[in-house]
Structure formats: C-alpha cells, structure tokens
Amino acid sequence: MGQAYQMGLDLDHVVCASGSAGTHAGLLVGLTGNTAHLPLTGINVRRDRQTQEGNVHALAQQTAELVGVPDIPREAVRALDEWVGPGYSLPTAEMTEAVQLLARLEGILLDPVYTGKAMAGLIGLVRRGEFEPGQKVLFVHTGGRPRCMPTRTCCSHEQGRRGAGRYGTGGHAGLLRQGPAPRRSRERSGASAAPDRQQSWRTGPECRSVRPGRVPGPVLAQMARGLQASGADFLVMVCNTAHAFEDDILNATSLPFVSLIEETRDAVLRERPALRRVGLLATNACLDAGLYQSAFAPHDVRTLTLEGASLERFMELLYRIKAGNTGPDVRAEMRSLALELVDAGAEVLVAGCTEVPLVLGAQDVPAPLVNSTDVLVERTLQYARGLAPLPERSVETPA
Incomplete structure (x- = not known):
C-alpha cells in the first residue's frame, strides 16, 4: 500500500492466487490493518470455494490477533474456484491462454500452478463484467518463474494462434x-x-x-x-x-x-564504439572455437583472454560454481582473474559464461562488465514483443 500511495495509485481492487492461504490471509490482514477499504479476491488453485474461504478466514483471524488488527469479517473473504480445473497443478485451457497472453503482450512470465490460474481468473472476471471500465485492479504476482522451466506441457494446451498481439508479434x-x-x-x-x-x-x-x-x-x-x-x-x-x-x-x-555471441558483441560496441581491446572470461572450449574472437575481429577489436595457469584456475572455478560454491573465496579468485585482463589492457570485460555473473558483478571491477546472459534476455524480450526485427539467418534456409 505504501508503494501505491507513493505512486499516486487509487486502486479499486486486488486479485491474488489463493493456495495454502498464507498470501491471501496476509494480504487481507494488511489491507484491514491499514483501513484500505480495498476489496480482495483470491483465485483458488486447489480447493473448492467454501473450504478455501474457511481456511483463509481462520488464518487471517489468527494473524490479526498476533499483530493487533481488528477481527476480519467473514464476508471480506472471497476465494473463487471456477478456475481450479481438474486439480492442483493440472493445466487448463484458461491458464494456458493467460500464460501465453502475458508473455506475448507484456513480456511477463506466469507459472502454471499459481499465477497462471490466478491471471486466468482475473481475465475471466474482466470478461464477465466484474470490473467497470477504467477501474484500477492490482494483480499480485507471487513469483514461481522457476516452475516454468521443468514444465513441458503446461503451455502447449491446444489453443491455436490468437493472431497478432498489441506489438504485432503474432505467434x-x-x-x-x-x-x-x-x-x-x-x-x-x-x-x-x-x-x-x-x-x-x-x-x-x-x-x-x-x-x-x-x-x-x-x-x-x-x-x-x-x-x-x-x-x-x-x-x-x-x-x-x-x-x-x-x-x-x-x-x-x-x-x-x-x-548470444553477436548480441553481446553489439552490446559491447554500443557501450564503447571506439573499443580496441575487450577482455573475455570464457571457457577453454569457447576460446578454442574462436567464437568471440571471430565476432570482434571485423570491428578491429582485439580479444584478450586468460591463458595457461590462469585459464586452468578459471575452469576450476566454473566447476566449483556449478557445484553450488559461490562463497567469498570463489568470488575473490574470479575477481583476481578479471583484474588480470584489465591489467593487460582490457577496456571492457565480457562475462562469456553463464556462471561468471553469479560471483562477479560490475562493482567488483574497474572496467565495464557486460553480462552476455543479461544481454540475451533483454534482446529476446524485445524480439518477442516485436520491438526489434528478428535477425536474418546467416546460412541458407534448409529445404
């Protein structure tokens, strides 16, 4: 609510996912304690309405007692169950539509278990006239993005193409x-x-x-x-x-x-158009393949790389990071290797391996640090939203 006040937002309604009841109950207590007089609707992801509303109300009452908030009226609890579908974590056509719609039009990722079904509920409420035109509805995005990664079928429900989106991205x-x-x-x-x-x-x-x-x-x-x-x-x-x-x-x-290689090169050159030497933190295989060297060479940029014992130390660090070790010793050693490249004359550093940014940040080195993963994410979103033309293929299209 503090953020809403600071931004001058006069909200009319709040919508959230309602699962174990903690988020729903906590929001209800917070809104009541702040005398926000703001309706809250939970979208169930696992239980029927009567059961879920009972759970939310009981937990909200317990929480209110702990923090000194007045009793929560039973009628303030609303947990709709129309979008649960066949069961908890099981996909629905409405959830799939919501996940794809938000990704295509806004570049926002929803997970298939909680926020996907909650957004499906919000879309459903809008379509059936629950809200007046111009009303401001706050959707509480509770995270869950990692759940998108292992789920293969949640976003392949037979929906069909919806045509061009607001940004002309089509499919x-x-x-x-x-x-x-x-x-x-x-x-x-x-x-x-x-x-x-x-x-x-x-x-x-x-x-x-x-x-x-x-x-x-x-x-x-x-x-x-x-x-x-x-x-x-x-x-x-x-x-x-x-x-x-x-x-x-x-x-x-x-x-x-x-x-990723070309997008990172372009980002580096935008950072330093007159660049002459770039330092590359990359694997020995990446260096042997000459990926970044070939990308920078036509622009008369010399690529500085780790060699010998330094490269061996770098590879050892990567495997330690992969094993979950991102402690101060690893961070200090990665910084030391990065400084070797700066001392050799690197004007910009490229984190050319996905593990590097886990232990090395821009604040750790005196030269600009370009994270290839961040570059790729930013450009991918631009392409997906139709804000930039897709790159042309470098080889002939196969028959």
Whole structure:
C-alpha cells in the first residue's frame, strides 16, 4: 500500500492466487490493518470455494490477533474456484491462454500452478463484467518463474494462434511451447540433454566419427527441430560455448536464430564504439572455437583472454560454481582473474559464461562488465514483443 500511495495509485481492487492461504490471509490482514477499504479476491488453485474461504478466514483471524488488527469479517473473504480445473497443478485451457497472453503482450512470465490460474481468473472476471471500465485492479504476482522451466506441457494446451498481439508479434507465444512430453528421458529438450560441450569440443573434430553420440551438434539440431514443430517463431540458446554448433542448428530449421555471441558483441560496441581491446572470461572450449574472437575481429577489436595457469584456475572455478560454491573465496579468485585482463589492457570485460555473473558483478571491477546472459534476455524480450526485427539467418534456409 505504501508503494501505491507513493505512486499516486487509487486502486479499486486486488486479485491474488489463493493456495495454502498464507498470501491471501496476509494480504487481507494488511489491507484491514491499514483501513484500505480495498476489496480482495483470491483465485483458488486447489480447493473448492467454501473450504478455501474457511481456511483463509481462520488464518487471517489468527494473524490479526498476533499483530493487533481488528477481527476480519467473514464476508471480506472471497476465494473463487471456477478456475481450479481438474486439480492442483493440472493445466487448463484458461491458464494456458493467460500464460501465453502475458508473455506475448507484456513480456511477463506466469507459472502454471499459481499465477497462471490466478491471471486466468482475473481475465475471466474482466470478461464477465466484474470490473467497470477504467477501474484500477492490482494483480499480485507471487513469483514461481522457476516452475516454468521443468514444465513441458503446461503451455502447449491446444489453443491455436490468437493472431497478432498489441506489438504485432503474432505467434511469439510459441517461445513458451515445447510440445508434448518426450517418450524417452534422453530426448528431452533443454541444454542438459546435450552432451558436455567442453568435452566434445576439446576432444577435437575426430570425435564426430569415433564417438558421434558425444557430439552436441546433432542433439541440438534435434532440439531445434522439435521446438520449430511445437510452434516456436525463433530460437535462443543461452550457452556461450554451444554456439560452436550454431551451424548444426541453422541447417536443421528455417527459424531465425538469436546469437548470444553477436548480441553481446553489439552490446559491447554500443557501450564503447571506439573499443580496441575487450577482455573475455570464457571457457577453454569457447576460446578454442574462436567464437568471440571471430565476432570482434571485423570491428578491429582485439580479444584478450586468460591463458595457461590462469585459464586452468578459471575452469576450476566454473566447476566449483556449478557445484553450488559461490562463497567469498570463489568470488575473490574470479575477481583476481578479471583484474588480470584489465591489467593487460582490457577496456571492457565480457562475462562469456553463464556462471561468471553469479560471483562477479560490475562493482567488483574497474572496467565495464557486460553480462552476455543479461544481454540475451533483454534482446529476446524485445524480439518477442516485436520491438526489434528478428535477425536474418546467416546460412541458407534448409529445404
């Protein structure tokens, strides 16, 4: 409420997901304690209305007693159950529509268990005239984005294309569709399904004939074909090193491909148009593939990299970070390696590995630090919302 007051927002209604009842009850007590006189509607995700309203009211009463808030009237509790569907965490057509709509039009991610169904409820209330035109309704987004990642079918409900959105993006909701669940676990679509990129590249091209199952290229190509078949409009890959196999992906599909390497290079050059030396914190496989070196060379920018013992230390740090170690020792050592590049003349540093920003921030180094992952996320949202034209393919579209 403090934020609303500071922003001058005169709210008319609040909508939230109602599951275990904690969020719903807490909001109710807070609104009552602040004499906000603001109606609150919970959208159930697991129980029938009567049961859920009883749970919320009981918890709200207990909480009110603890914090010295007057009794919560029973009629203030509203928990609608029309959007629960077949059960807790089970997808519905309305939830799928809500998830895709928010992603396509606003670049906001909803999870399929809580906020997706809550937003479906809000949309349903709007459609049936619950709110007057011009009223200000606050939707409480309670998070849950990680739940989107392992869920393969929550956003592939048979909805069909809805046409062009407000930003003219049309079917970009396909970014959230990954198609039906796989028949075998090793066919799952995701970076973890691909063979180790470091090992495959470091063992050299000969591994393609000796140990074809260990090469990420064909696996990534299969993933790309699956995403295209599921309705994706363009492809994004968040692993820097895996871009060594970009041609395998481009040759497998006709979709535009957003290159993390090229987007990061462009972001660096926007930061420093007159740049002459860039420092690169990247894996040995990424360096061997020459991904960033090739990207910067046409712009007369020299790429400075870690070598020898320093590169070995860097790789050891990455595996420690992957194992969950992001403590002060790891942070100090990563900073030390970054400073080596600055001392060598780097004017800008590139975090060319997704683990680096977990232990190294812009405040840790005297030179600008460009996080390749952040760059890719920002550009992906711009492409998905139609705010920038999709990149042209670098290879001929396969027949």
